[in-house]
Amino acid sequence: MRKKRGPEPAGVSESERLLFGGPLRYDMGWNQHSEAFLELNFRSMVTRLPSLLAASLRLARQADPVAARTVLAAEAARGVAQAVSLLAVNDVLGRLMAPGPIEGRLREALPALVTVAAVMMVAALLRAATTYATGRLEPKVERVATEQYLERAAEVELSAIEDHAFHKLLDTAQYGAVSARHMIAYSARVINGMISLVAAAGVLTVLHPALLPLLVTMTLPSAWSALTVARRRYASFQAWVQHVRAGRLIAGLLIEPEAAPEIRVHGVGGFLLRHYRAMSETAEAEQTRLAALAARTGLIAAAWTGLATAATYATLGGLLLGGAMALSVAGTAVIAIRTGSQSLESLVVEVNALHEEALFVGDLERLHVEAAERTIPVGGAALPAEPREIRFENVTFRYPGDTARPALDDVSLSLPLGRIIALVGENGSGKTTLVKLLSGLYTPDRGRILWDGVDAATADRRQLADRIAMVAQDFKRWPFTARVNVAVGRSAAPLDDERVAAAVAEAGAGEVVADLPRGLDTLLARHFTGGHELSGGQWQRLGIARAAYRRGRILVVDEPTAALDARAELAVFEKIRALAGSGQTVVLITHRLASVRHADLVHVLDQGRLVESGTPDELLATGGVYAELYALQAEQFTKVPAPKPA
């Protein structure tokens, strides 16, 4: 049965009503979140624990096998030492309480006393070994887990990164690495606790069989309480993770330099703060709910433990009174019960902590499984060395979760290599989507993309990406130096300064670099000391230089001149034409139709469909969409404004 949860994370909270006189007037669009991963119950916790424990041990072995073995061996030995020490104490008590003169009894007890002392020394040494090995292991485990997390994130398809469910998993799994680190110490203590508990339970069973169930009854309530609280905390975390992320995002917006001008001019600060407060208050309400539940659970558990403890000691008293147990045995039983219940209680606390951490490591494991299913495939058919044509055959593509029309609908077109091909169409007509499919970032839902005869869906994706150089509309402005911003175009190869200089010249970015305070070595991150910021147009030229540095066979440029002034725009198109002259294929997306004049072939898209194809002259002569858009733009320059009425 599903337990009732607290207030919905992004529902209308009391604070929202107070602050805004009703629900927040602006829906930020974060309210949707899928049902959390909640099949948690006591049984599933216990059954999942071994596999989660195994996962953490696997990580430990990968990180530092010697340290992992040391921790395991030392903790197991420490548990055995506790058992031996308990047996020795039993021996000491038995001998001390035996009849006879005290000197004789002390002498008799001496070997057992020496054993207790020796075992304590060994236990101290083992503890030191565990402390050292755990300390060595923990940071390595965290590093290995983080690396695996980042590797998985970098290897998945773009569609996975854009999928909100997968992103949520990325969000939660990021805590897995720190949890894996914590799990090492908890695992060590759990192993130790289990062995010492077995020792105490063994001794108790030997003393009297009735004592063992009593010990278990005494400790069960705290086990129940700890696990219940942990389960609630995790369930709440899962349901609230998106909310917390959104809160962090809002807080981040308030201090982000990019948002600063609008926050000040449009006065967005107060609006964001109100949202932040409303979100925080709903989150605080959830924390309060959890705290109240934890307090109630703790009280119930304490009452249950009290009753069980009273019953245990009453049984012990009964056994003594009835003559069923000797006083020395009862003494050992009290010690064994105390050690046993202490071990059991700390075991419960450690198992609980381990379980809580393991749940997060479980998210990391789940990420690994899901990422493996969504990883960019390795290998595949070889692409032709010198393809002549890339053909889209009846390609249909719809973005996941997008129920409206497909972004590309039954598109068939040809991209002859070594030419300039322009993609034209109104906003949202599917141009960017088409080049993303061309670059292998998405695969068609229907239809094929053929490189001569080879279907891109079966081709080696690394080879395909290798042939593409892209200046996307929103290309990344890396917070690195100008030199790295260019050379990152082919980061797998060692940085080549001559090639950087050539790329900068090719993209007409020489002036941009010359104006930088430290030339190519200028850090392009304003919010760092010594950092410098470029204008949109200057960035665009560096973006083109990056693509030139990459030297892919096909250069995809999406709106290359959107941020350029008229002179720079002309220069960039000159460069692009020159590139095409040297046999480079250019796929150009632009709304500046005057610049398309020099294209060899123009494809016109409208609402995801291909509506026209031909040379610019052919399209102008046909009088279709292209001619209409062209005329509209030309009119802006040629139309003489009508005189204003007097």
Ligand SMILES: Nc1ncnc2c1ncn2[C@@H]1O[C@H](COP(=O)(O)OP(=O)(O)OP(=O)(O)O)[C@@H](O)[C@H]1O
């Ligand atoms: N990542 C995405 N997820 C969901 N839908 C998307 C995504 N990217 C684009 N779309 C949708 O796909 C359609 C085509 O978008 P696309 O970016 O390909 O158009 P475009 O022709 O390049 O537009 P523009 O000229 O404005 O750049 C649009 O309706 C858009 O909303």
